[in-house]
Amino acid sequence: MTGAVAAATLLDGLRAHGNDYSGAERVFRARTGLALTGPVRQVPEGISEPVSVIVATYNGARSLAGTLAGLEDQLWRGFEVVVVDDGSDPPVRHVVLDTGLAVPVTVVRNPVGLGAGAARNVGLTVAQGSTVVFLDDDIRVSRNALALLALRQQHTEGCMFTGFRDNTRPEVFFAPDGTHTPRIEGDWRWLSDRGGDRYLLTTADRDVPRCDRTSFELVKESRHFKDFGHGRVIGFWDLPGMVSGHSLCVKRADAVAVGGFPEEYATRWGAEDLAFGALMAASGIFIVPALDWVAFHLRHEGRRVPRAVEHARLERALDRYRSMLRRPLDERRFPRHRLQRAAGAGRPGVECYELVP
Template structure:
């Protein structure tokens, strides 16, 4: 889904910034207002309540009610408008633009809904919903421009408060040597948050032997929880997430150092929309070298450039060598929706567990698949369900992370590949599951009966 050709921009850069500041930089959301003969619908993004207006009266309504009105009406009563509003409230801050549409239903794709029926995609399998989802987040671009951020993937955003708080979840097993540096880098990034921003970090010791411990000198917001049995990476993330408290959750691996501006840059994007998964690129550093003083260089990240050879393990065969440049070839993932692939990779593959941030409500409603053991790709599988339910994947290229290179955690490359092959089969199974339903597994790993 791209912006309609006749979309007429009505809000200039910076017009909303003073008003938003007076609102205390409350989280925002984009709504599509569709006038119809019997009512006016303000459709919100997936996972958010919409508004239905009759006369001067507006009421919150479940999205399925708004979608039903759009599906049952053959023609809008006038141009549809794109609104920037204070999240969850009636207050409209700006009219971003308007357009004439052929049918009211077509506006669903503007906000991240699958551009298909049945209403709400309740009956769609995950792979079907992925094929019906655009990742063209042009409405986010307009919202960012309206309050003066500039392009969302280039300009540095100002530090902004996130009063709902930030929870960082770090699965950790056998990382005694690198964990102190990771946590000190996290503390440095948290220190850059606006004063009073609630935050916490939960390190999940996934049955390490010997047990992990926190280094001295860390902020009290960082705490350690333990699992007596190995839950593996996804299960450890779920274990930590179940103990988290705040509205935005960030997953970071225990061998990954956040850049100092990482949290502030990601928070700014989530303040603009309620249905994002934000990711940044990683810079690899050898285990024996210190973390560089300069910003991470993500040029070696596979999302910038990757070469795939025949015989590569994956869901999609590689018949001949192929080199892909995902960010450049998809305009920052904007054209990476509707099931599109570049070589063997697709949009879910752009979400890596070394760093990703999304609303806690979304993350908790999905959880990482509990049946994955060992190496990969539980993060990709998690992302597939989140995208199928309406999340946009947005790269934040103005910041990044450092990743410590290390030998295979599985003990050998052969064992790692065997784990990957088994998990790819699990991933294929979950793609055939219903997007709106919980994971369907016969015997979830790590679940105590």
């Protein structure tokens, strides 16, 4: 239409919004007496925020058992668990039933794998909590993790919290909770030595110059991510790059409002968490690190494809990501996923559904 003004692109949104969440920080401290980023050593009483934990899994039965055991160990019980089985062969429902979670559980089966983004959106479709926590199926959280995330979301608006991970071995990952403690120093955003010729440029802008540095402390250098936003970069990274899909906590309404996770990244190294982070940041949601949210990640044993092949896949995914950044920010809509109740729930407290093709 002649004279019409083009809608702002996603990249325009990233450049328009900063990430200085000091106002939310002050409100949180006034209400709780605690620091928003933490670490919080003792969990206060009076937590009432309803939480849904969404775990998307594909052929991850072995590690999923440890992830669910970590959820069963939670000291605060005001949450439900939603497991989305994205085409696993065999299905993982028996793993969920064998865990015997003493909280409400929903299992959704996608007969054909759709990818991590679509699986998480399916989880959002059935989630009942006003706050959602996304976990990968190889992440084991500490016993107070969900309580502290619920506390943060109960007393803030417009914040998405991201956690950290420490890669570990099976004997640690599957040990009873409390036997070992994950270290935040194990997460690359805390301390990274990814050199310029060994790592891909993940920033939204292609014209960011290559960096000669070989060591980064991104949490500290960015004042806990506050100095990201407005397109600012540190080395190879900008604000969306601080978002890791293995551990995210956000208000469900905020996630739905941006259209959920982009579903066009259906392969490994899909960059769907990077794209989701860009959508959230461009819409004005603050990306906040939770320094006490450190989980064990089960280290993968061996690689199915060479590292160079994985990097080539990621480069293609980043090209799709940058193409997405040029689209209008307001064109995304939350996808509709139709579900039907599956036969044989298995036990009381477990709801089972299947995705309708």
